[in-house]
Amino acid sequence: DTGVSQDPRHKITKRGQNVTFRCDPISEHNRLYWYRQTLGQGPEFLTYFQNEAQLEKSRLLSDRFSAERPKGSFSTLEIQRTEQGDSAMYLCASSGGGGQPQHFGDGTRLSIL
Amino acid sequence: DAKTTQPPSMDCAEGRAANLPCNHSTISGNEYVYWYRQIHSQGPQYIIHGLKNNETNEMASLIITEDRKSSTLILPHATLRDTAVYYCIARPTGNQFYFGTGTSLTVIP
Numbered sequence: 001d002t003g004v005s006q007d008p009r010h011k012i013t014k015r016g017q018n019v020t021f022r023c024d025p026i027s028e029h030n031r032l033y034w035y036r037q038t039l040g041q042g043p044e045f046l047t048y049f050q051n052e053a054q055l056e057k058s059r060l061l062s063d064r065f066s067a068e069r070p071k072g073s074f075s076t077l078e079i080q081r082t083e084q085g086d087s088a089m090y091l092c093a094s095s096g097g098g099g100q101p102q103h104f105g106d107g108t109r110l111s112i113l
Numbered sequence: 114d115a116k117t118t119q120p121p122s123m124d125c126a127e128g129r130a131a132n133l134p135c136n137h138s139t140i141s142g143n144e145y146v147y148w149y150r151q152i153h154s155q156g157p158q159y160i161i162h163g164l165k166n167n168e169t170n171e172m173a174s175l176i177i178t179e180d181r182k183s184s185t186l187i188l189p190h191a192t193l194r195d196t197a198v199y200y201c202i203a204r205p206t207g208n209q210f211y212f213g214t215g216t217s218l219t220v221i222p
Contacts, residue, residue: 004156033209042200042212043157056209091156099145099164102210104156 002026004105006092012111013082020078021108025094032075033102034067035091036060043091049075079110087112117201119216125195127222131188135201138182144204146177148186150197151215157200160186191220 005024013019025032030051035043046065048056051072061067064083069075079086089109093102118136125131137146145164149157161168161175163184168175174187188195200215 035210040214042198042214043210045209045211048209058209093156099162101147101159101162103159104149106154106156109154 004092004094004103006090006105006108008108009106010109010111012113014113015082015084017082018078018080019082019110020076021090021092021110023075023077023092023094023105025074025092026103027073029094029096029103030072031095031097031102032069033093033095034075034077035093035104037089037091037107038087046077082110082112084112086110116211117203117213119199119201119213121214122217122219124219124221125188125191127193127220128190131186131191131195131218131220133186133188133199133201133216133218134183135185136183137201137203140181140203142181146175146181146184147202147204147210148173148175149200149202149212150195150218151200152197157212160199191218193220193222196220 007022032049034046037043045058046061047067049069064080067077089107091107093104095102147162148160151157163175177184198215198217200212202210
C-alpha cells in the first residue's frame with residue numbers, strides 16, 4: 001500500500017498563471033476527493049469522484065477550478081488565472097465504498113506571488 | 114451531515130491517557146463518527162471510526178455514548194509525537210467530510 005500520492009508538494013506561481021496538481025489514489029479505491037485548507041482552518045471539501053464521474057462539487061469550486069479523473073484512476077485539479085486567495089494547501093483523499101474512511105495525501109502547497 | 118463541537122485546545126502529560134471529547138448531538142442513525150489528526154505540513158491521518166459500538170485499534174479507542182450524541186477518542190499512553198490537531202467528523206456513508214477547526218492537543222513532557 002503506497003498511500004495517496006500528490007505532486008508537486010509545493011508550487012509557487014505568479015498571479016494570473018494556470019496551475020495543475022496531480023493525485024494518485026490508493027489503487028483499489030474508487031472514490032476520490034479534493035479539499036482545500038488554509039492556515040488555521042480544517043480542510044474544506046471541493047469535489048468528489050466515483051470512478052471517473054464527478055458527482056459532487058462545492059460552491060467553493062469556482063469556474064476557474066476544474067477537476068478530472070479521466071480513467072477512474074489518477075485525478076488532476078487545475079486552477080486557471082490564479083488569484084492571491086487561491087494560496088492554500090490542496091489535499092486529495094481516496095476511499096472505498098460504504099463507510100470506509102478517506103485516506104489523505106500530504107497535499108500540494110500553492111503560493112501565489 | 115451532523116456538525117460536531119470540540120474544545121479548541123487541550124494539554125496532556127506524556128505517558129498519561131489523552132481523552133478528547135466530541136459532541137455530535139444532531140447525528141442521525143446512519144452517520145459514522147470518524148477521527149483524524151493532522152500534524153503541521155502533513156495531510157490528515159485517519160485514526161479510527163465507528164457507528165454504534167466502541168472501537169479499538171492499535172492507535173486509539175473510540176467510545177460512543179449510547180444515545181450517540183457524543184464520543185471520546187482515547188490515546189492510552191500519549192507521547193510527544195501525538196501533539197497534533199484532532200478532528201472529529203460525523204457523516205453518512207458517501208461523500209464529503211466537514212472538518213471544523215478540531216482540538217489542538219499538546220503533549221507535555
